[in-house]
Amino acid sequence: MTGKAAPLVVVVKGWPRLSETFIAQELVALEQAGHDLALWSLRFPTDTRRHPLHDRLKAPVRYLPEYLHQEPARVWRGWRAARRLPGFGAAYRIWRADYRRGRSRNRARRFGQACVLATELPAATPALYAHFLHTPSSVARYAAVMRGLPWAFSAHAKDIWTTPDWELREKLSAEPAGASFGATCTAFGAAHLRDLAEDPARVSLIYHGLDLSRFPAPPDRPARLPGAPLHLLSVGRLVEKKGFDRLIAALSLLPRELDWRWTHIGGGELKAALAEAARAAGIAARIDWRGACDQPQVIAAMRAADLFVLPSRIAADGDRDGLPNVLMEAASQKLPILSTPVSAIPEFIETGTHGLLVPDRPEDLAAAIADLAADPPRMARMADAAYYRLVHEFDMDPGIARLSARLHALCGTGR
Known part of the structure; x- marks a missing residue:
């Protein structure tokens, strides 16, 4: 494949966050490894400080409506445009099934954010990659289904242990519209996710390590x-x-x-x-x-x-x-x-x-x-x-090399 690939879309819960240096470290390293990224954040920053690492990221950052009522016109446009996407019906059915099993404002907000994301992404977007297996992965999953794109996730701690098993199983399954792969940063978490996955090979153990x-x-x-x-x-x-x-x-x-x-x-x-x-x-x-x-x-x-x-x-x-x-x-x-x-x-x-x-x-x-x-x-x-x-x-480089290879395959830019 020749030419520069369209940016890989990275969905994060909030950006920047002082408590999530592991995400910033990974994304900066992926850019250094040749990945073109575009960040989409579900929430606006609340920290008044930034790490120097945050300033090293070159990727553009866009913010989805944190609460749907705050940007009603944008949400309305997104919903109307999303209904014309070929995968909207399938995404809506997946969301309805999720909502019936876990009714909350958060689950309703996830679908609204996904409609905005799916309709504002560039046409040539190759894939979506979400950090955290709970809310960010739900938004990425619904948007990916609407657009007919592959998606993947990186799981960490709270998202593994507080998300219902039924939801984890479906996000790990091939159908309907499960992740192409998932990465997680501990053997303890990987063992739990592999027990829930139809195919344990879909879950990769990739330590964050430290960029010394x-x-x-x-x-x-x-x-x-x-x-x-x-x-x-x-x-x-x-x-x-x-x-x-x-x-x-x-x-x-x-x-x-x-x-x-x-x-x-x-x-x-x-x-x-x-x-x-x-x-x-x-x-x-x-x-x-x-x-x-x-x-x-x-x-x-x-x-x-x-x-x-x-x-x-x-x-x-x-x-x-x-x-x-x-x-x-x-x-x-x-x-x-x-x-x-x-x-x-x-x-x-x-x-x-x-x-x-x-x-x-x-x-x-x-x-x-x-x-x-x-x-x-x-x-x-x-x-x-x-x-x-x-x-x-626990050096960072081996894990970044493995993750980079999986993301290139996800985007169809295998190296």
């Missing part, structure tokens, strides 16, 4: 003496699955003689409740809530900290982490890691070797923090091992 060229070499960390102040750092949204409520309870159990401070980076809906819990526990003065930060600020905080703590757990609705990129980012700076054996975290951290994984109970977290604080050489050995594993087993 974006990070400085790890600092020369001075030997920390037992009894010296301990600076703890966590990076993650203040939501249930991150387990920060358990960590605050754990911090309140630390020995009186341990001199510690905890810095938290990230926004989230539980900020007020967690800050109040810290006040009630009498430890608020030891905590620095930094809020959302850009990548350079995060890395600077990692270089200044002594121990990275991510107490991930399974939320009441089944939501959980996959393999959080912040663990690899901490490893890139040889920052020792304490986390939990939830989901795919053990795929990167073998407890006792690359870091320490303990149950998310406050007493277990507190005991682990105290033990590590008393044994700086052990922390340093594990940090060295995690850095070595990151460099040799």
